[in-house]
Each structure stands twice: as C-alpha cells, then as structure tokens.
Amino acid sequence: MRTIFLLLIALFLLALVGCREDSPALSPAEGVKEASQAPLLPGCRSCHADIQLDVSHDFACTECHQGNNETNDKELAHQGLTAQPAAPENIAAACGRCSRCHTEQVEGCGQVATHFTLENEVNLVRNHFGLEPLPGGMNAIPDRSGPPQNKEQLVDDLLRRRCLRCHVQSPGDNYPSVQHGSGCAACHLRKTEGKLASHIFKLPVEQQCLSCHYGNRVGSDFVGMYEHDYGADFRSPQATTALHLRPYGIEQHNLVQDIHRQRGLTCIDCHSGKELFGKQQKITCVACHAPAVGSVPPLKNIRADKEQLFLTTRQDSKEHLIPRLQHPAHARYGDRVDCQVCHAQWSFNDQTTHLLLSYATNTEPWQALKVQSSSEVENFLTGEADKPSMTDSLTGQKKPGIWYQGYSLRRWENILIRQDKDGILKVFRPLLDLRLSAIDANGEIIAGLDNITGQGDGLLPYIPHTTGPAGLFYEQRFLPLLDAQQSVNP
Template identity: 45%
Template sequence: MEQAHAGLIARPAHPEQMRQACGGCHARQVAEAAASPHFTARNEVNAVRAVFGAKASLASLAEIPTHAQIASPLDLVDDLLRRRCLRCHVYSSGDGYSETVRGTGCAACHLAYANGKMSSHAFSRSPADSQCLHCHYGNFVGADYYGRFEHDFNLEYRTPYRAEAQQSRPYGVEFHQLAPDIHQQKGLACIDCHSGAELMGRHGGDREKEKKVTCLTCHGWRKGQPLPLSNLQTEADRLVLTTRLTGKKLVVPRPVHPAHRQYEKKAHCTVCHSQWSFNDQGAHLLRTEQPDDAAWARLAVQGSSEVEAQLNTPAPDGPSQRDKITGAPGRGLWLKGYELRRWERPLIGPGPDGRLHIFRPILDLHLSMLGPDKKVIFDNVGVEPARQRYLPYTPHTVGKAGAFFRERLQPNLPPETKP
C-alpha cells in the first residue's frame, strides 16, 4: 500500500499545489480563481478588520497577521478570523459535520462530497447546490435559498426534541425550515445565476468578463438587448432560461405591476420581494484558555465541532484551536452566543446607492478575552458607531410581494444606526 501511494500528493487541488497540479491544463482558470473574491474572501475579511481599526486592506485571507501576543482589538479580530471564522474557504477542508466536509482549492467546488466523504474522484464541471452548501450554510446567503434558518445554540430552542441521545446536525446546528426562494422552488440551481465566470474572477466591463448578476439582469431584460447569461435564449420574444444541471426551460417573467416602475429607482427588488431575512443581533465571542464548562453547558452546541468536542471533553493540556489557514494549533478556545436571532421583520434602510435595501447586523460583534489566570484582557469590544454594524445584502428568499408591500418601503433600522 505504501509503495502504491509513493510520490502521490495528498491534496493536489489545495491552493499551495493547484497551480502545479491543475494549472497544466487550466492555467487561466487557476490564475483567475486565485485572485477572485470568492477564493480570497478579501471582501469579508476586510469588512470585519476595518470596523476594528485596520487601516490597510488585505489581498487575501492568507495575509491575515498572526500574533504571538494579543495586544489590541485588531489582534484579537485576526485571531478570531484565523481560528474560529474561516472554516469556509478553499484552504480548509471544512468542519467535522457530515455536510460541511469538502475538498480544498479547486476541489472545494468541483469534487463531490456527501455524508462527510468524497462521493467520486471525478471532477464535476457543473457543481450541484449541495457543493455550495458545504460552505454556504448557517445563517448566511445560500442556506436561505433553501429556506433554512439556524436555531439558537441554547438547547431549549433546538427543537424538535428527539428520544435518541445524538441528534442529526449535518450543518452543525439544527435549522428551522422556512419558505425557500421562488427560484429554488422553480428548479434553478446556484450556478444558473452565479456562473463560473463570476465565481472564478471574471468580473468587469470588457468582453472577456461577465458583469455581476442582479434581479434586473434577467427580469429587466428587453427585446433587442444582448443576452446577459449563456443559459438564456429568446423564444417568441420571451426570455427563456435553461437550467444548467437539469436542462429545464423556464420563461423569465417580466415585472408588470405598476409598482415596479414607480419604485424601481427607490428600492432594491428584495425590499418588497424577500419573504424573510437574517437578523442575528449581538454576536458575542469569548476567547478563553479556561472555559467554564458548566456555565456553557446549555450552549454546548456551537456550530464548530472543534469547540464542541472540547466543551464536552476538556483536553488535559487545556483547550486549543487550529489556525484554519495553516492548520497549526494555538492555545485558547473561541466560544460564541447570540443576544437575539430573528427572521420575520427585515431591516430596511438606505444603501450606498441611495435606494432602500435589506440590511443585516452581520458586524454586530462583541469580543472578549480572558487570560490564562481568567483575568479579563478585553471586555465586550464592539463596533462603534453602531450604524457600522449593519450592512446591506441580498436575501435569497424571494417570493411574491405581499398585499402590504408598501409598508416595506419605509426605513426601520434602529435609530442609533442613522448617520
């Protein structure tokens, strides 16, 4: 067996090997993907670091500094990102739950996994949604497309209660099943809107690049305009989308209600058409080297298998968490909890373009740290001013606008978020 495996590369598609292993045939794709926001996670990383004092942007998550000593809130954020947050990226093979395990690098998307194992050694040209959900789970865009809203961590809220001791948690935490996005119900997969050209970095204005897809890319198309996606065609003056995975043909409906013309320049489509949105307020994260296991017993489900294992069975040498980029272990454990988790009342406010958008408090973060002697080093360090905690986003929970859609056309962000 050892002789048969001699000279083989364990993870040839990993970012450190993919140029050599994959680039021989796919040099352009490898180069473009390596610089794409989807690959580098630079937008997410820089958004978090900026509100905690970072002055310069990073080109990639791999550039997040490591710190021998945590001396500032930004140092604490860097440690949080590297050791707790960044499990969903191409340097990592995911978490230890059955549907969060995946490949690395190119294989993160193009090599199928299911039930915690590789399904096939054959690379897939067109990944199924199950591949996307290996990363886009929890209360993040992707899971909402399937109507999933994560339960609270407290055991009293993680229904349904089951007789068996071990509950099924394929994505780490159980979820409420809410209304899926209408596009998902009709049969569209993620890649029907988000093409490889978009995901792998070919954004821009020239002919070789594709523009970012929006609602109006398809629903605002008019006869005589160029077709915006390769899986679109015209039939009898109607725009028809052919799904990439199943070949199903769907006529793209045009917005005919007078409200569209009246409000399209005043509000993003999802302000009226999102059925629900993510609203997780007050995410509290504590870095400690001596977790009080009894105090955290009701929050023992953490959405991190690494954290849960050490809360349930404390390590004799003290807790540690791996760096999710290098794999190196480091002392201390990051524990998490929320003040409030809701979905039913989307937060609405003016976005950068002046139109109303749906917002989520994704930067409503509160960081604390205890030293080895349980001395408080940082206590509830949050984002100020409070308006920076809220960012506009596009909920993938689209459905028909309700009869009272005009009530959505009023800002309802908390007063402290106003400039």
C-alpha cells in the first residue's frame, strides 16, 4: 500500500514538471505588461472608449473635433484638433459647416441671439450711467488695462469682470451648480464637477438654465430660490463653521415655487430657442390663458381643441389643459394691471447694490462678507489667493483689482408696484439701484470714482416667475395706485 502511494506522488510531480516545460506560467506583472502592449486599433474611440453619443451625433469624432481618425498615435491624432467645437469661436466651422447640420441656428447665435451678445444687458447698464450704447453688446466693450480713470472705464470694468460672468462664452464660476460648457454646449451638454458628463446632446434641462439664471435673477425665482444675505450672521447653518456645500455660491432660502413648475413645466416649455434667436415673440400670460377666438396657438407644443388649449411638456411629453381666465377681475382690471401684480407670490427686492473695485490687499473690513457668490472674491478673502485679482470673463485673463459687493437691504415679501411707461401697473425691482466706487492699492479713493450713481432710482419693470393664486386681498396691492391714477387723469 505504501509503495502504491509513493508511486502516485512521483507521477504527480512528473506531471507538474511537464507543465512547466511545455507551458511556462506568466507572473502577474508579466501578464499585465503583455496586455498593456496589445496594439491599439486606429481611431479616436480606441483611446476614448467611454464616450457616449446620441443618435443624431453618432459619427466620427473628427466630424466636429477635426484631428486624424486614421491613426492610434496620440500626437498625429491630435494634429489640428479642436478641443471645444461648440464654443462660439468654433461653432460656425464645427456645427454649421454643411447644410445637413445647424446652419440656421449658428447664424442666429452670431447675429441676434441675446444669450450670445448680451446686448440688452450691456446697454441697459451703460444707459443707466449716461453712456453711449454699444452695438454688438459685450464683444464691443473696450478691453483696457490698469485702474479705471473715469466713470465709463469703471462701468466697463464692472461689466467685464463682475456682471457678465454667466454668458455662454464662459465656463461659469467655480461652484458645482454654475459650471457649464461654452457656446452650444452651455445648454445642450451637461457638466459634472467641472467635467463633461457625456457627449449626448439633449434639450436644455433646468440645471443648465440655472447655471446662469441664479443669483436672484429670473429663473432662480421659478424654482423658489432666494439668496441668503452675505453677512455671516444672516446665513445658515449658523451652528457650524465647517465647510459645507454651496452649489450656487451662497446658501438659498427655499420659497414657494412658481405654479407652472409645481404642475410639471420647465423653462423650455415657454421659452423656445426661436425666442432666443429673435424669431418668436416673447410669450405672455394672455396668449395662453385668454387667446383670441380662432388665434393660432402661441407655441408649437400647444394644440387647440375647440375652445381649449393643451400644452405638451417637452421633457416628459405629458399633456396639460391650460385653464382659461374666468374671474371677473381680469375683465375689470386687465387693461390697467399686469397679471403678476396679483399673481406674484414674492419678488426680488435687493435694494441698493454697493460695488467697490479694490486694488488694496487689506481685507479686514470685508471679513464678515467672505461669501459673495463669487469664488474669486471668496478665495481672496479667505487667504487662498495672495493678490486682489479677478478674471476678465470675455478674455479669460486675470487682471489686478477685485470687485466687492454688498446690499443695503435684501427682502422678497414686499412686492414693489409702479406704473410703467405704457400706463399699466407692473411689478418693479431695483435692478439698477447701483453705487460704484474704486480704491487704489493704498485704500484711497481713486479721483472721481466715489459712490457713482446712475439716472433715476434704478427701478425696472420685472416679471416675477413666482406665479400662484391671487389671494383673498389681491386688490389691496394696487387699488390705491389706481385711485391715484384716476385723480390725476379723471
């Protein structure tokens, strides 16, 4: 028995020797080395295998990015590469170079799209300070170096470095929810943590709209967001000094959302691309809720069925019946009172915005206002940046000097109502209630640039996107103003 056992062991050892001689085993390190040396197939997707494309753009990467798709050599493949084909300076060549692509959209973006020129915003501010309008909007603002020497230079620096941070040529601020692509990608591609999430082009979603329409601007009110005060004592959570997430740069009050959002509508259900290109009139409440008999529905996603209108949401294709105006107040006051005077649940009322351009390194007076919805201001006031500097959002270059901001009063519950130029009572907001100043490196006021104000009180008509029920005492908002009108114009 013992002899048989020893014979079996010997045969087993001989088998192992045979295996080693015929099929030498690879060490783990050698196996990894062998796999890494496997030749790559030619083409962009060999290296960028995780790229996801939508059906409409499922073609070679070089169709948009240029480069060479016939090689696996990185340097050769990237020759002539366009890293951001959707950026404004590239879209004509990348997105509209042939008739099968987006020629019409590209032409609209370059000529009339307000999101690309911001001409209205630029000239609104310049006109308020008594300056000549600039045809072409932000691209016509002079690019100057050095501290401003007069009011016009100060206003232009304010526009380039503080006001126009959200245009589609810029990637946005360095906060999680306000980063976006440039050009077409700003609306149609999503970013996550500063990086492109995918190459799937989609209709703009709410997150992309809010990446620019935040900071107490139209859009953030639609979702019920109102910024906290900048002062540390007025922000929450107050129980901790530890760092916590601020997706939009500063904490937000959660107020009531617009009734349209509560019902499932999003921004693009009312605001289409054609409106942005100047090829469609802005939508009004009456166009949907009190259309003239036999009129054409105001939007393509609205259909008429006898006397009723139905809207189909563009994100989830759900159909909603649009209620018609029935309350007698609409007939009684409709030609004298704007809809939101009664239906706005709250409004942006940030009174007197103080803006200081500072070249001084002393930050002590601003330590209570470290958070100002600007990462560059925050980094400087917290010591992460050594010198006061701020990025020119039109060139992407940093320049000396930093813009501080603060408010005299921040409220939402008191809705300001005034008579507009057309004689109709509307909701107003102090959008141009601005005070501009500048100090040099020594903290001294630059000559002539102290507490500069514009023309008038800075109140502008505004459509709060906070629609809701009018409430029991809706008339108390405007009846005294109507009585005053009648006494002046009996």
